[in-house]
Amino acid sequence: MAHQHMTEMLDLDAEVLHDFHREVISWAGELVPATGTARIVDLGAGTGTGTLALARQLPAAEIVAVDVDEEMLEHLRRRAGGAGNIRTMQADLDGEWPALGPADLVWASASMHHLTDPGRALRQIHDLLRPGGAVLITELESFPRFLHNAAEDRGHAEMDRMRHEAGMHMHEDWGALLRKAGFETRERRFDIELRPPLPASAARYAEVTLHRMRDRLADRLSPADLAALAAPAADDLTIRTTRLVWSGVKPS
Numbered sequence: 275m276a277h278q279h280m281t282e283m284l285d286l287d288a289e290v291l292h293d294f295h296r297e298v299i300s301w302a303g304e305l306v307p308a309t310g311t312a313r314i315v316d317l318g319a320g321t322g323t324g325t326l327a328l329a330r331q332l333p334a335a336e337i338v339a340v341d342v343d344e345e346m347l348e349h350l351r352r353r354a355g356g357a358g359n360i361r362t363m364q365a366d367l368d369g370e371w372p373a374l375g376p377a378d379l380v381w382a383s384a385s386m387h388h389l390t391d392p393g394r395a396l397r398q399i400h401d402l403l404r405p406g407g408a409v410l411i412t413e414l415e416s417f418p419r420f421l422h423n424a425a426e427d428r429g430h431a432e433m434d435r436m437r438h439e440a441g442m443h444m445h446e447d448w449g450a451l452l453r454k455a456g457f458e459t460r461e462r463r464f465d466i467e468l469r470p471p472l473p474a475s476a477a478r479y480a481e482v483t484l485h486r487m488r489d490r491l492a493d494r495l496s497p498a499d500l501a502a503l504a505a506p507a508a509d510d511l512t513i514r515t516t517r518l519v520w521s522g523v524k525p526s
């Protein structure tokens with residue numbers, strides 16, 4: 275069930291925050307060569323929201339979607355519907371990396387923070403890129419908020435603590451790490467605020483995200499706070515989240 279929520283949440287994130295996703299995908303389009311078949315690697319591809327959007331934006335590209343989780347990759351393959359230019363590869367990026375290069379673009383959305391050794395991962399990315407190739411890293415500066423109340427603040431503080439305890443690299447300075455690995459960088463910040471009226475998918479996104487939060491915090495929040503983490507009515511719903519995106523270009 276937890277897995278199912280995660281899968282649905284990732285798909286809804288792409289649907290509800292489509293303007294943001296479209297902007298980053300079009301940035302990706304500017305980073306690959308204008309002619310020929312671009313080779314793209316999606317690291318920690320999950321349900322494939324990035325893979326599929328990249329395939330739509332760059333129909334001539336060949337894309338390899340990598341993830342440790344075979345269930346996610348199966349979901350991705352189903353969504354890709356047998357598209358010949360998309361391959362999946364199951365691999366644990368904390369271990370030995372499979373041969374993924376040479377690539378023109380590496381896409382890593384909300385996945386780098388999971389890796390045990392970010393510096394090592396960036397060196398591997400640098401190695402697999404062609405000279406002039408680029409990496410785009412997206413991370414969540416703040417997770418989506420729907421309620422804007424004290425219970426939600428406490429819930430997020432607790433989730434942050436859990437991620438920290440699990441060793442995740444949530445608030446890394448990816449720009450500095452990219453430069454250390456030899457990349458030329460650019461950073462963009464997206465402060466997203468979606469106001470009512472919002473579509474039904476947005477209400478579902480709030481419901482699934484808050485449900486997952488209640489599950490994960492069942493032992494860590496008071497019953498009153500847990501009860502307060504209930505999705506608001508759709509016509510009351512405002513969604514706020516901040517995403518940071520870094521590009522790193524490997525000098526030619």
Ligand SMILES: C[S@@+](CC[C@H](N)C(=O)[O-])C[C@H]1O[C@@H](n2cnc3c(N)ncnc32)[C@H](O)[C@@H]1O
Nearest residue numbers: 318319320341342343366367368383384385388
């Ligand atoms: C938050 S999801 C992001 C998925 C997708 N990139 C997106 O933006 O919707 C993080 C993904 O990274 C994958 N992941 C975590 N640790 C990994 C590892 N060591 N090797 C490969 N993939 C990993 C997870 O299985 C999950 O699918």
